[in-house]
Amino acid sequence: MNDLRIAVVGGSIAGPLVAALLQRRAGIDVKIFEQARPRFGQGGGVIFLDLTTLEVMDDLGVDRASLVDFDGEFDVTEVRVRDRQEVMRRTLVFPRESAQYQRIHEAIESRLRPGTTCVGDRVVGIDASRHGSAELRFANGDRAWADIVIFTDGRASTGRRLLQPNRELAYDGWVIHRGINPAPPPEDGHFVRYIPEVGLFNTYAVRSGLRTRTYWEFDVNTTMDEFIEEFGDAPERRPFLHPGQVSKLSQARTWVRAGDLLPNDIAAFAYPDVSAERMAAPMFTIADPTQAVHLVGNGYAVLLGDALAPMFPMTGRGANNAVEEAARLAGAVNEVVHHGADLEAALRGWEERLLPAITHDLAFGVERARKLHLGEEVVIAS
Numbered sequence: 001m002n003d004l005r006i007a008v009v010g011g012s013i014a015g016p017l018v019a020a021l022l023q024r025r026a027g028i029d030v031k032i033f034e035q036a037r038p039r040f041g042q043g044g045g046v047i048f049l050d051l052t053t054l055e056v057m058d059d060l061g062v063d064r065a066s067l068v069d070f071d072g073e074f075d076v077t078e079v080r081v082r083d084r085q086e087v088m089r090r091t092l093v094f095p096r097e098s099a100q101y102q103r104i105h106e107a108i109e110s111r112l113r114p115g116t117t118c119v120g121d122r123v124v125g126i127d128a129s130r131h132g133s134a135e136l137r138f139a140n141g142d143r144a145w146a147d148i149v150i151f152t153d154g155r156a157s158t159g160r161r162l163l164q165p166n167r168e169l170a171y172d173g174w175v176i177h178r179g180i181n182p183a184p185p186p187e188d189g190h191f192v193r194y195i196p197e198v199g200l201f202n203t204y205a206v207r208s209g210l211r212t213r214t215y216w217e218f219d220v221n222t223t224m225d226e227f228i229e230e231f232g233d234a235p236e237r238r239p240f241l242h243p244g245q246v247s248k249l250s251q252a253r254t255w256v257r258a259g260d261l262l263p264n265d266i267a268a269f270a271y272p273d274v275s276a277e278r279m280a281a282p283m284f285t286i287a288d289p290t291q292a293v294h295l296v297g298n299g300y301a302v303l304l305g306d307a308l309a310p311m312f313p314m315t316g317r318g319a320n321n322a323v324e325e326a327a328r329l330a331g332a333v334n335e336v337v338h339h340g341a342d343l344e345a346a347l348r349g350w351e352e353r354l355l356p357a358i359t360h361d362l363a364f365g366v367e368r369a370r371k372l373h374l375g376e377e378v379v380i381a382s
Contacts, residue, residue, distance in 0.1 A: 004337060007136060007146035008032045009123050010153035013047075013105055014305040014322035018150055020060055020111040021330035026337040032117040033136070033144065047104060048316055049097050053323040062107045068097040077187060081196040084263055098191070100206060104319075123158050128297025135297075147343075149301045150329070152322070155284065156239040157307035163294045164303070169284035169310070171224060171235040174199075174374040176283065176313060177246075177254045178217040179275025180206060185214045186266060196261035198373040200314065203269065216269045219283075219314070219374055220257050227282060235282035246278045283374075284310060285366065288359045292351045300347055304329065309358050312365030314372075321361065325354060 006022060008015045011034030019030040049057070049068075057064065080088040109117070121140040129135035129145055136144040151159025160167060186192060190205035200219040205212050224234070230250035231238045238245075251272035258267035269275070292308050294301040305322030332350045335341040369375050 004028050004148070004333070004343075005133070005146045006030045006148045006150065006333070007134075007144055008150045008152060009136070009159060010034060010151060010157075010307065011117060011119075012152065012154060013101070013108065013319060014152035014307075014326055015150075016105070016108045016112060016117070017056075017060075017323060018152065018304065018326035018329060019116055020108055021056075021326055022333060023113055023116070024060065024111070025330050026334045028333075028337060030116060031144070031146075032112075033123065033138075034117065034119055035122040036119065047099055047101055047319045048094070049099055049104075049323075050316070050320045052327075053320045054097060056323050056327045057107070059327075060108065060111050062111070064097075067103055067107055068099045075191070077192045079192060079194045081194055081262060084196075084261065086263070098204060123153075126159070126162055126296060126301055128299070132298035134299030134301055147299045148333070148347075149296070149299070150304055151301065151307045152304050152326075153307050154239075155306045155310040156236075157303065159301065159303055159307050163301055164289070164291075167287050167289065169236055169239070169286055171227075172283045172285050172369070172375045173221055173223065174219060174283050174369070175222045175227065175280055176217055176219050177250075177270065177278075177280045178215070179270070179278040181214045181216060181269045181275045182211075183214055183269070184212055186269075194262055194266055195372065199257075199261060200372050200374070201258065201262055201266060203266070214269055216275070217313075218254060218258055218270055219372065220254065221374060221376070222282075226253070231280070235284070239282065239284075241280040243277050243279060246280050248272065250280065251278065283312060283369075286310060286362070288362060289355060292354055293347045295344075300343070302329065302347065309362055311361055312369055314368045315361055315365045317361045317365075321358070328353070 006028060008019050008030060011032055015032050019032050022028060022030050076092045076094060078090050078092060079086055121138040123136055124139050125137035126149060127135050133145045133147055134149045136149060151157055153159055185203055185205040192203045194201040198221060202217045204215045206215045227235055230247055231241060255270045255272055258270045286309060289308055292303050304325050311318040329350055332346040336343050336346050
């Protein structure tokens with residue numbers, strides 16, 4: 001089945017990755033359709049790659065030294081804060097490596113065959129074509145046909161909306177703010193996690209040339225009314241706020257919220273107008289998926305990564321899940337192309353192994369968030 005046609009919708013990390021793996025392992029033609037070039041990762045500006053993900057990158061021939069900021073296992077300093085004062089700390093060691101989103105994206109894209117990516121209009125529909133294959137419809141009237149359509153189009157996925165309309169995102173009542181501050185990290189260690197009475201504040205060291213700057217993330221409760229005041233619309237219509245979209249009001253409130261919970265020197269990283277690449281993302285819950293593969297005529301549509309189920313970032317599973325899902329999917333398609341496996345059986349087998357892990361990680365994310373009192377109404381005594 002070397003004539004198998006595969007279309008990928010979405011150009012963040014998961015889309016180019018699954019395309020590169022399919023080209024490398026199965027040797028088939030793949031087309032990526034993306035509305036615009038993604039400059040920023042919606043899951044995180046800094047991504048922690050576990051050992052399985054690093055193995056997949058090695059398989060693609062990515063030079064690890066050019067990808068990561070710091071080699072080897074890294075220490076995480078966890079600092080408990082009460083009444084804005086440190087009360088306890090401990091150091092944990094994780095078998096992971098940190099890398100900035102843009103580096104990962106560029107490294108994967110460079111492995112694609114020329115002409116793989118088509119940048120243009122957005123997908124608005126998917127149906128069975130006259131010839132039985134899956135047909136993608138675009139807002140400008142264009143069409144594209146494929147035997148397998150893989151949606152990797154993120155948390156606000158069009159594919160999920162079209163294929164699983166009953167699985168809507170539900171705002172969970174908190175927002176992750178992030179930015180890159182020109183100041184050096186607060187401590188020599190490159191990852192410090194501050195845990196106040198409510199929420200979470202992370203600082204990581206990131207390299208830019210010879211300079212080391214501080215990438216920070218602040219997970220903070222934000223009511224629906226507060227969100228609309230800060231960003232001008234409901235979270236479902238503002239699933240990710242790019243640089244330039246984070247209002248002055250939001251920046252000021254974020255700094256005040258940090259100052260209510262953290263020592264002054266740590267809250268100062270969130271000071272308005274200082275950090276570059278200032279972004280924000282509301283967090284959503286979603287019903288557990290019961291399927292990832294859909295029959296469309298004689299073709300198939302697949303949801304992968306955040307398109308299937310967005311993860312809370314503190315699980316560390318968002319990007320890593322997408323990489324593992326993509327690698328296993330490429331392996332399933334390779335069995336069809338080179339070893340004569342039945343296409344539907346291969347896709348259903350991939351789905352059967354995938355869904356329990358996704359359900360577990362969704363529940364784990366909610367559990368972690370509630371332990372940090374995120375998504376809860378908590379009043380801190382002044």
